[in-house]
Amino acid sequence: MLGSVHDADDAMQETLLRAWRGVDGLREATSARSWLYTIATNVCLTELARRRKRVLPHDFGPAAEGHTRPGAPAAESAWIEPYPDEALGVPAGRAAPEAGYEQREGVELAFVAALQHLGANQRAVLLLREVLGFSAQESATMLDTTVASVNSALQRARTAVRERVPARTQQATLRSLGDRALHQLVDRYIEAWERCDVSAFAALLAEDASFAMPPLTTWYAPRDTVAQWARE
Numbered sequence: 001m002l003g004s005v006h007d008a009d010d011a012m013q014e015t016l017l018r019a020w021r022g023v024d025g026l027r028e029a030t031s032a033r034s035w036l037y038t039i040a041t042n043v044c045l046t047e048l049a050r051r052r053k054r055v056l057p058h059d060f061g062p063a064a065e066g067h068t069r070p071g072a073p074a075a076e077s078a079w080i081e082p083y084p085d086e087a088l089g090v091p092a093g094r095a096a097p098e099a100g101y102e103q104r105e106g107v108e109l110a111f112v113a114a115l116q117h118l119g120a121n122q123r124a125v126l127l128l129r130e131v132l133g134f135s136a137q138e139s140a141t142m143l144d145t146t147v148a149s150v151n152s153a154l155q156r157a158r159t160a161v162r163e164r165v166p167a168r169t170q171q172a173t174l175r176s177l178g179d180r181a182l183h184q185l186v187d188r189y190i191e192a193w194e195r196c197d198v199s200a201f202a203a204l205l206a207e208d209a210s211f212a213m214p215p216l217t218t219w220y221a222p223r224d225t226v227a228q229w230a231r232e
Contacts (some may be wrong), residue, residue: 001044001123003054003080003116015040019220028063037132038142043174046121054080056113057212057219064218066228073215079177080116083107092171106131114164118157125150126157202227 002008002224018039026035055078064071083090085107105111106127121143128139129150140150154212185204192200202223205211209230210221219232220226 001041001115001120001127002047002196003112005081005083006075007047011040011043014043018043029228034134034138034142037128041128041142044126045120048123052078053116054078055116056080057214057217058210060217063210063221063225064229066220066225067232068218068229070213070216071218074217076215079111079214080113082109083112094133095131098129098135099133102169102171103131108170110165110170111161114161117164118160121145122153122157122160125153126161129154130158196224198227198230201230 002011015036019036022039026032026087060074073230085104090103090107093102094103101111115126118126123145125139128134129136134142136147136150136154140147143150177185188200189204191197192204205223205226207223208221209223209226211226212219220229
């Protein structure tokens with residue numbers, strides 16, 4: 001929801017503190033999961049209400065020409081941060097059968113970036129329903145709203161995200177490559193940079209690739225422009 005590992009760490013601490021203070025209000029152990037997610041969601045909604053959204057360089061303006069030097073850096077707090085899923089133990093698979101996204105798909109940069117364009121409540125509904133697999137009734141209870149409102153927010157959120165995320169998720173691409181091919185691809189990418197071999201670097205990019213380096217606001221696209229920037 002927050003687009004930042006650091007903000008998420010702070011929100012987690014606040015969530016656990018509120019849970020500790022309010023544990024007497026937990027009537028049944030079986031409801032602990034939804035109770036904790038309710039607290040966490042409200043913490044995130046409060047945080048979103050008080051700060052500006054995080055973005056990618058693409059949101060600052062159009063792509064630069066290949067001969068344009070990288071611009072001045074923007075504040076660190078402006079940027080969406082990739083989420084280190086393996087390092088933090090995000091499991092593969094869905095949190096519940098009703099979820100539309102795998103949990104690791106839910107922390108992909110493209111998906112998290114798309115979420116930042118949603119209103120806070122739509123963001124919460126999409127994550128609760130499509131990533132965590134809560135029912136419409138459970139989500140409505142957690143957000144203190146109606147099932148109709150949850151369903152309406154979900155439809156709008158789905159449409160907005162569908163316009164911004166690729167048809168094929170990163171997880172699907174990784175599975176299609178397999179570990180060996182993935183390691184070979186990464187090795188070729190690193191070797192191209194180490195040799196300053198722009199042609200080899202560009203050959204590894206998709207034709208419609210974009211290239212950005214936060215906190216610098218400048219970004220480049222498509223592949224030929226990225227290659228021109230790299231050469232210069």
